[in-house]
Amino acid sequence: MDADSGYDAVRRFIVENQSVRGQWVRLGEAWRELCANSEYPAAVRALLGEAVAASVLLAATLKFQGRLTLQLNGEGAVRLMVAQCTHQFGVRAIAHYDEALAAKISGELARGEAFRALTGGGGRFTVTVEADERNLRYQGIVPLAGASLAESLEDYFNASEQLPTRVRLAGDAGRCAGLLIQKLPGTDRIQAPTAWPAAQRAMARLEPATLIEQPVEPLLSSLLPAYDVRLFRASPVVFECRCGEGRVTSLLRALGAQEVRSILAEEGAVTVTCEFCGRPYRFDAEAVDALFTHPGTGEAPALIH
Numbered sequence: 212m213d214a215d216s217g218y219d220a221v222r223r224f225i226v227e228n229q230s231v232r233g234q235w236v237r238l239g240e241a242w243r244e245l246c247a248n249s250e251y252p253a254a255v256r257a258l259l260g261e262a263v264a265a266s267v268l269l270a271a272t273l274k275f276q277g278r279l280t281l282q283l284n285g286e287g288a289v290r291l292m293v294a295q296c297t298h299q300f301g302v303r304a305i306a307h308y309d310e311a312l313a314a315k316i317s318g319e320l321a322r323g324e325a326f327r328a329l330t331g332g333g334g335r336f337t338v339t340v341e342a343d344e345r346n347l348r349y350q351g352i353v354p355l356a357g358a359s360l361a362e363s364l365e366d367y368f369n370a371s372e373q374l375p376t377r378v379r380l381a382g383d384a385g386r387c388a389g390l391l392i393q394k395l396p397g398t399d400r401i402q403a404p405t406a407w408p409a410a411q412r413a414m415a416r417l418e419p420a421t422l423i424e425q426p427v428e429p430l431l432s433s434l435l436p437a438y439d440v441r442l443f444r445a446s447p448v449v450f451e452c453r454c455g456e457g458r459v460t461s462l463l464r465a466l467g468a469q470e471v472r473s474i475l476a477e478e479g480a481v482t483v484t485c486e487f488c489g490r491p492y493r494f495d496a497e498a499v500d501a502l503f504t505h506p507g508t509g510e511a512p513a514l515i516h
């Protein structure tokens with residue numbers, strides 16, 4: 212929870228006198244809280260951690276007010292992965308996976324092999340930005356072709372922003388982290404642009420364990436020892452779910468009175484559990500009656516006749 216501890220924070224940095232900038236993120240408690248209601252196999256959990264770190268890096272690089280969703284559609288053990296980050300860095304995420312396939316992915320596999328087993332060597336990666344104002348919506352899609360989620364993210368940046376970008380991501384049971392470095396256009400008025408080639412070499416050598424374990428200052432000093440890196444203030448990242456009674460009510464109304472009443476008759480109550488945070492929303496007979504006799508101004512048209 213404490214951004215000063217070096218966890219649950221995102222930080223922007225620039226390399227002085229060089230057209231190179233970056234973002235760093237590392238989550239500890241926020242990541243464990245996010246996963247608290249799910250029992251993901253280790254390989255799935257590690258990839259989900261990378262996806263969450265990636266969603267924060269993306270949200271930090273874009274200027275928007277609203278919500279960013281990173282969606283991964285795989286063809287292997289992972290069928291669907293969703294990581295969401297708001298402009299205030301509230302994150303939530305979920306993974307749908309095939310238990311039998313996921314159980315076969317051992318931690319001994321090389322990184323590229325584990326990624327291919329999780330995604331099936333195919334699938335796609337979609338970034339959607341929903342801006343609060345003006346109902347703006349933007350979407351970008353790249354194939355999950357590389358050997359890692361970080362490579363797909365690099366492809367995404369190359370395609371959408373046309374900025375050369377290097378990304379490293381890492382996740383384990385208790386922590387996840389990400390580092391992004393970009394080369395900005397325009398090299399006039401600065402020193403010989405040597406930081407970008409140096410950063411690329413350093414990123415290629417960076418081990419996931421180092422990314423997870425090192426605080427940002429020593430990490431950047433070891434990656435770019437010859438340069439002055441200016442780190443900006445940390446923004447806290449928190450686990451935050453956007454579910455609520457209103458959303459569940461709309462969902463049940465959309466399902467229709469007949470369906471909802473038949474579940475009520477069978478189960479004695481209707482319980483909807485939020486997939487993201489595990490919070491249960493329970494509707495007894497009285498609550499179900501209220502749902503369909505006072506439909507209010509809800510978006511769903513379901514009414515009893």
Ligand SMILES: [Zn+2]
Pocket residue numbers: 452453454455485486487488489490
């Ligand atoms: Zn929720």
